Amino acid sequence: MRYIDCTLTIEDLNNVTIEYPDRGKTYVERGSLSADAFAYLTIERLNYWVNFALRMQEDNARNKQEVMKDLMKDLQVIGLNLYGILFSGDNVKDHFGKTYQAFDKEYRQAKAALPPNVTPELRMRLRLVFQKPAEKLATLPWEFLFIPGEGGDLKRGFFFAGQKTELILTRYVPESELLNATGAMPKSERMRILVVVSSPSTLGRVDEKETQALLSQIESIPQVDVKKLLNPTYEQLSAAIDADEPPHILHFIGHGKPGA
Structure with missing residues (x-):
């Protein structure tokens, strides 16, 4: 698998750098x-x-389709506001746009040369790095980041995370209080990691080899207890997070949308 990385480092509440x-x-x-x-x-x-x-x-699933339709509109509003915060300056927005367009062109060309059910071994990763002065921004739901189409066309826009399997969104807080807290854990307490895999059949499958390789790496870490959830419902995920012994780290693998 080959990755094209675009990294946005949010330094504080006002400044950002883009590496592309x-x-x-x-x-x-x-x-x-x-x-x-x-x-x-x-x-x-x-x-x-x-x-x-x-x-x-x-x-209550009686009005499921109607509820989901309204929710998608609300998520789009969230995503557009996130986009407006992150790409308020033309400099960063232009470089991100050119990076995505170059990737999309290469991906489409590679896909056209393959059999219908085969996808290219190519991914674009948008990495959001939040420095300590920008921790407030790290708490926003960046998984709903919505990228409008050319000229602000919403119909041609898309959610960067989950809607297209060739796109990956990650966020990282190198100096978070959580990392400091886990570093100060008693030696007798094992690190609890919850791994959530979302692979709805209607949205394309998650690469099983990559998933298993990652799980093997996590399970090989000393003093770690790993719990896995495959395609959980909202209630199941909430219960796992709010357990008597909640996870120190939640790692999400996959893609999805409400109701999938």
């Missing part, structure tokens, strides 16, 4: 973030209500 490949070389450019308080509030409140609606939907 171009013609075999890697470049770094600086940019700015949006400080729109209304966008932050919109994301936080809509995210709350989306999660509330998902919990309700688990209990």
